[in-house]
Amino acid sequence: MSRNSPGQAKPVHRVRGVDHAAFPTFDPNATVRFYRDVLKFPIVHSICAAGWGPERHPDFIHFFFDIGNGDRLAFFYYFGWSPQGDQTAPGDAWARLPHGTPEFFKNSRHIALNVGDEEDLLEYRRRLDESQWPVEMQVMHETIESIYTHDPNGYMLEITRQLRPVAPQEDLDAQLTIAALCDVTAGEAPSMDKLLTRKAELIVERAAAWEAEQPGWREAQRELI
């Protein structure tokens, strides 16, 4: 039986954010100190599970921190399991990369949590700076400001605030960028030059029509700038 009344079709896009993102840890003590004691993220759920499943699986603890908005950051601790790979190589508790792998690549995989304003960003900066995991960078990006550190497992954590709401034309721009990216990466030797050339074609094809579908956008834009 449908719970929707006739005429109240559900939208195509139905997901509601992050239920949980999960990572392994080999140091639950430090992980709890970092997330619960330093950042003050409540522990909201845990599972104590005996090994199960068709393959060799160790006993484990799965535990969850509240990261706001009902979303959760989760960890697995596996009894008797040791870190894999060369522990002197760049990487984190999940994996080690080859020696010489640049930092930008290692840090490309990270989690970013949102705060509402500068006061809250600086409050998290204060908490981290007073801990053994101080802020490593504070960066003003295009439309966000972020602080960064690495948690005890080597995972990069970003905390960020939006400097302004996202403008509607930025959604169009993102769609054109990604269309161009898909086009150029389907061909030979993708490059920024090729992407910007393809994107200009898409701008000519689609941008004027986009504006025509946004009544009042030009006037609102004038007030913004």
Add this chain to the structure above:
Amino acid sequence: MPCMYVLEVPENQGVLDVAEQDAGLALDYVGPYVRITSAAPIVIDRRATGCRHAVWYSAVAGLENSVVTQHDKDALRVEAR
């Protein structure tokens, strides 16, 4: 003829202001983008724009028959391909 596009958002206004003050550049709108064209190479002085690092290096939205020949801490230069 060099031709580039810049998205009209507050962060890019410094680039657009500098381009607007350059008599050699022509600006017109294509939807929410500003198209900058010129008979000579397009040169934007970075310091004049007041753009911070992240904004400066992400200001170019598109290139039409053109190529970026300089994009560093000093200037952005776009020439005909």
